[in-house]
Every structure is written in C-alpha cells, then in structure tokens.
Amino acid sequence: MVKRGSDELLSQSGVTVMAPAAPHHADNNNQDSAAKKVKLEQNVGKPSRVIHIRNIPNETTEAEIIQLGLPFGRVTNVLVLKGKNQAFLEMAEEISAVAMVAYFGGCVAQLRGRAVYVQFSNHKELKTDQTHSNAQSASAQAALQAAQMISNSAGAALVAGAGAALQPANGGTEIQGGPNTVLRVIIEHMLYPIVLDVLYSIFQRYGKVLKIVTFTKNNSFQALIQYPDTVSAQTAKTALDGQNIYNGCCTLRIDYSKMTCLNVKYNNDKSRDYTNPTLPSGDGDAHQLLTSGGVLAPPFLGLGSGLASPYGVGVGGVGLPAFGALTLTPASPALRALAAPPMPLATVLLVSNLNEEMVTPDALFTLFGVYGDVQRVKILYNKKDSALIQMAEPHQAHLAMTHMDKLRVFGKAMRVMLSKHQTVQLPKEGQPDAGLTRDYSQSPLHRFKKPGSKNYQNIYPPSATLHLSNIPATVSEEDIKEAFTKRGFTIKAFKFFPKDRKMALVQLMSIDDAVAALIKMHNYQLSESNHLRVSFSKSSI
Numbered sequence: 001m002v003k004r005g006s007d008e009l010l011s012q013s014g015v016t017v018m019a020p021a022a023p024h025h026a027d028n029n030n031q032d033s034a035a036k037k038v039k040l041e042q043n044v045g046k047p048s049r050v051i052h053i054r055n056i057p058n059e060t061t062e063a064e065i066i067q068l069g070l071p072f073g074r075v076t077n078v079l080v081l082k083g084k085n086q087a088f089l090e091m092a093e094e095i096s097a098v099a100m101v102a103y104f105g106g107c108v109a110q111l112r113g114r115a116v117y118v119q120f121s122n123h124k125e126l127k128t129d130q131t132h133s134n135a136q137s138a139s140a141q142a143a144l145q146a147a148q149m150i151s152n153s154a155g156a157a158l159v160a161g162a163g164a165a166l167q168p169a170n171g172g173t174e175i176q177g178g179p180n181t182v183l184r185v186i187i188e189h190m191l192y193p194i195v196l197d198v199l200y201s202i203f204q205r206y207g208k209v210l211k212i213v214t215f216t217k218n219n220s221f222q223a224l225i226q227y228p229d230t231v232s233a234q235t236a237k238t239a240l241d242g243q244n245i246y247n248g249c250c251t252l253r254i255d256y257s258k259m260t261c262l263n264v265k266y267n268n269d270k271s272r273d274y275t276n277p278t279l280p281s282g283d284g285d286a287h288q289l290l291t292s293g294g295v296l297a298p299p300f301l302g303l304g305s306g307l308a309s310p311y312g313v314g315v316g317g318v319g320l321p322a323f324g325a326l327t328l329t330p331a332s333p334a335l336r337a338l339a340a341p342p343m344p345l346a347t348v349l350l351v352s353n354l355n356e357e358m359v360t361p362d363a364l365f366t367l368f369g370v371y372g373d374v375q376r377v378k379i380l381y382n383k384k385d386s387a388l389i390q391m392a393e394p395h396q397a398h399l400a401m402t403h404m405d406k407l408r409v410f411g412k413a414m415r416v417m418l419s420k421h422q423t424v425q426l427p428k429e430g431q432p433d434a435g436l437t438r439d440y441s442q443s444p445l446h447r448f449k450k451p452g453s454k455n456y457q458n459i460y461p462p463s464a465t466l467h468l469s470n471i472p473a474t475v476s477e478e479d480i481k482e483a484f485t486k487r488g489f490t491i492k493a494f495k496f497f498p499k500d501r502k503m504a505l506v507q508l509m510s511i512d513d514a515v516a517a518l519i520k521m522h523n524y525q526l527s528e529s530n531h532l533r534v535s536f537s538k539s540s541i
Helices: 005-013 033-041 062-072 094-106 130-135 138-154 196-206 230-240 284-291 333-338 361-368 394-404 477-486 511-521
Strands: 016-020 050-054 075-081 086-091 109-111 114-120 123-128 182-188 211-217 220-226 243-246 249-256 271-273 348-352 374-379 387-391 415-418 437-439 465-469 491-497 500-508 533-536
Touching: 050 062, 050 094, 050 123, 062 075, 062 086, 062 094, 062 109, 062 138, 062 230, 075 123, 075 138, 086 094, 086 123, 094 114, 182 230, 196 211, 196 220, 196 230, 196 271, 230 249, 348 394, 361 374, 361 387, 361 394, 361 437, 361 511, 387 394, 394 415, 465 511, 477 491, 477 500, 477 511, 500 511, 511 533
Parallel strands: none
Antiparallel strands: 016 123, 050 086, 050 114, 075 086, 109 114, 182 220, 182 249, 211 220, 211 271, 243 249, 348 387, 348 415, 374 387, 374 437, 465 500, 465 533, 491 500
C-alpha cells in the first residue's frame, strides 16, 4: 500500500506512527507533490485531536509548535519532521483542536515570521512506536513537560471552545479575573531601560498588536497591550509571563487588565495606536518633523533614499557584551524549553532638530558614543538638522534614545527615536554627500568594544558634572581648567579622585555646557601618549 500525505512523511521519520481515522485507498505511485498537497487540504473539515501544521521554518522547535496549541488546551504530544517543514500536534481534547483550527482558519498563524497552515490530520492520535521510543527528542520531552506545568498551573484549558476564542474585545464591557484582550505588563528588576518599540517587537510575535500604553506606577514601569482577540492575548501571556527581556533582569509579569479597550490619543514614545497612524505625537515640534518633507510619516513609513532594507528582516541573536544575548530568557529553568527565539530589534536612530550650523558627524559620534559604539553617522543631505545614527547593538540604541531624547545640544532640544531600518548605507561612488556620512566601525574610540569593560557599569544620564579619566601624572588641575577655558567653558568646580589622580570630576555651569564640553573635550590630547576621556557623572561636587 502506498501511503499518502502525513502517513508517508511519518513513516520516513521512524519515530512516531499514527492511529488512522479510517482505512486508506491505494494512491497512484506517480502522484506528484501538488496532488499530495490537495489531499492534505481536503482533510481540513474532519475533526481530530491531531493537528497537522505545514510550511514551518526549518529551524522550528517542538516548543514553538506547542506554543501554537497551548492557548487552546492541554497538549499531549508533538512531532516535528525535520527537513519536511511539517509538524503534528496532539491535543488532549478534540474540542481544543477544533478551537485551534477554527481560530487559525481566520487568522494566519506565523512561526519566525513565516505563515504556517493549520488543519486536522487524517489520524486520531499520535502513538509513539515503542521500538523507536528512544528516538523521541529530549527537546520534545522537555517542551511537553514545560507545557504540562503551564497547563496544571492554569488549572484548566485556556480556551473552552472556538466561539469563546474568537470573540473580540467589547469596548463597553469590563472583564475581571478572566481572559481578556488587554494585558497588563509589569517589568521587574529593570536594570536597563525598556522602550515601547521593544515591547512591540516582543509581543507582536503572538498576534497583531493593536495598541500599547506605557506608564510608571508605584515606582515600576508598566504597559497595557491590546490584541484583537483573547487567543492572541492568552498566547502571549502564557509564553512570556515570567521571562526576562535581558539575561537576569527586566522580568515580565503579565496579568489580564480590567480594561477591554485602550483609548490612545497620541502616537509617541509613551503610547501607540497601530490602527491609527495619523494620531498626533502630542509634541508640536516632533509631529512637524514626522509629517514634513517626506522624512518620516508616522509611524512606520520609509525614510527615503540612502537607507538599507526595512527594519523587520531580522538581526536576532545579537550579543550584548556585559550581559549575554538579547533574547527572552525564562526566569524559571523549568520553562526554558518554551523560551522565545531572539527578536529583531532596531540599531538605527533618527535624530532631529539639530543645530545644523554646529553639529557634525564627529560631534554626534562622540555624544552618542557615551551610550554605545557608534558604527555610522549620516546627516541627511536635504535636511541637515536631521541625522541617522547606527549603533552596534539594539540595547545601545535604546540607551541613547532614553537618555538623550529632548536633550539640549548646542542650544536646540534634540529629538531621538528608533528608525525602522537596520543599517545606514554609505554613499555610492560619485553620489553627493559633502562629508555628511562617516563610517566609525573601526574607530579606536569605541568605549564598549572590550567584553566586561568597566564602562558598562558607568553609564549615566547627562548631567552638569563630567567624569574625566586617563589624566597623566604630569597634568595639574590648572592645566585641565585652562584647557576647558580655552574651549570657551567656565569651570564651576573641580576635584581629583583622592585615591586615583588619573581621574577627576569637573562641574560646568549647566547641563547644556557639559554636553558641549563632552563633545569638544573627549579625546583632547593632554600629553604625547594621553588623550582625555570624558563621560557624564552620577556625582556632583
């Protein structure tokens, strides 16, 4: 007998066999792959506890397949056919499988950015072949064990049936203590700043994010995130609750909100309505920039020429030199099997409202270099009060944006926001540029290129007091004061470190002066072999 569809694939795997729903008829030995696909699709309407998932990415894990089914009920078995781009998921109850197929019949499922197709299998259950039981992967067993823990802690299946799963939020109804389309997210142990775009990139993996509102309450950073349906919200909550955005910190604590619909008035760095990109930013200057000159229409349109492929292609797995890979990591080791894959995050910043008479690529490199290793700087040729700055790591871009948005630089309040693009392209040969684009990828002035550098422990917001280092023993307090004075700065106070005269604090008259002084005095030559290192200080004199 020639097996068809899923039977043929499973018999090749040598791991698991199916208990058929009904006897099969012989197929033609010359049946091509297109015909097999048609036969598979004809089985969509036959309910079964076993679900067939097609077109999965090659690197898909058992945990990711389980995540698709977990919101609908308890998962009892899983099989991923490596190299076949297919998987099978067995639910404990047929009603759970019905809910899952019904839901994904109207909402395309995605794995790692790729559309996958969900349908009933033509078999009633997945049975492990005892002669190949040892072939069942450890990762599958670990994923099933973790899923079982989640199901037990929930006390019941997350979705009772297809009808409940597909009900969208009703703006006039308040739901308390149960599944909802709005999640309340609290970030604990927030050692590093988390911005709205980071949350969006994480939560959009589990469904279409409609709205996000961020705020601080009881000294903790919180967010409300709205999905179009309860299944997406439940999927996100199940997958992300208790996980860390960065290794060892920024832990997500997720509950259902009492609200069922968010009212967003502004699209800015605190709130965003992805269904209404025409909302104002709440800041006249910023909104004028966003809507003028074709530079950037809110919130996600292109930046025009000179840019690489759009943000979203993926730069996952980026390493963060002091604290490991930028990825969601479970706070509980028992849930590590369900860890989400690394997320693509932006490294390019759009900087606007610059003093075009004073700002140069070198000045921006020095200033933004306080918070990360700047790779490229591009002052826009047709709008010289705006620039694109590419950082080495997504986290560095977020740090720079958090600390320097609305910072006054050379008399103007600079605006900093994430760009949706991955890289800043260098000008083509013969293209007019006038020195406005610079590549700093090989610069010796990068502060964070050495893993474990102490510079990671000394990142502070802009202040009127600067930290000076690399001062040779032959240079006195008067020498340093004179150097600052010659550059036009008035020193309010100065102090060497008592136990290390290679370092000192210098206090300027204002934060504006300190910013300008950092730009002009960083890398100032003090002797033949010593150049001054300048950063912002957390202390005052």
